[in-house]
Amino acid sequence: MDIFTKFNRKSIDDRQIDTLIGLSKGMVADGRINQAEAEALLNWLMQSRQASNNPIILNLLEKVSTMLEDGVLDDEESAELFSILRKVSGDSSEIGEVAKSTSLPINKPDPEIIFVGxxxxxxxTCAYGTRKQCQEAIESLGGINAKSVTKSLNYLVLGTYVTDSWVHENYGRKIEKAMRYRDDGVPLVITTEEHWINSGNLG
Structure with a gap:
């Protein structure tokens, strides 16, 4: 069972998700997301949020709101949003597909995750919920939410929507920094959201 199905089984056929998939297909058709499209998406997400607690809707609303809070969708933000919507525009099994270990620098085999302390x-972007919901889950398990990637960080968790082209995304800087520390011998673990969820029995 892929992670999207696991958390959104009842929502796969939801009209909102169907509409979102349709919107996403239209927006990625020309290969880029422009300012007007992002603003239209934000308006739709804000309206949809009133009638939904679906994590896909919540995540996208949080993401797009952050991108547009300065009133401008810059090239980096446009590329990231395109990447997310391209993923969403696929079928249900693709929406939550966790990128393969061959293209993401995750620790293999999956290490034991210790939460307390x-x-x-x-x-x-995570399938489990918004960034705040993920952080609350960490705290409920006795873990600590770090503010940045440092040598004292224990775990970097890659959201389900981190794509194969992570090097070109703005979140790639965190991953690159964590990789450098890990390569230098720092005991920092890079893992997937799916493994984090399974380890914390959050499903």
Missing amino acids: MSFIFTG
């Missing part, structure tokens, strides 16, 4: 930070 350990520090965590998320990057990319």
Whole structure:
């Protein structure tokens, strides 16, 4: 069972998700997301939020709101939003597909995750819920939410929507920094959202 199905089984056929998939297909058709499209998406998400607690809607609303809070969708933000919507525009099994270990620098085999007293930070967009919901889950398990990637960080969790092209995304800087520390011998673990969820019995 892929992670999207696991958390959104009842919502796959939801009209909102169907509409979102349709919107996403239209927006990525020309290969880029412009300012007007992002603003239209934000308006739709704000309206949809009133009748939904679906994490896909909540995540996108949080993400797009942040991108447009300065009133400008810059090239980096446009590229990231395009990447997310391209993923969403696929079928249900693709929406929550966790990028393969061959293209993401995750620790293999999946390491044991210890929560109590350990520090965590998320990057990319998560299927579990909003960034705040993920952080609350960490705290409920006795973990600590870090503010940035440092040598004292224990776990970097890659959201389900981190794509194969992470190097070109703005969240790629966190991943690159964590990789450098890990390569230098720092015991920092890079893992997937799916493994984090399974380890914390959050499903």
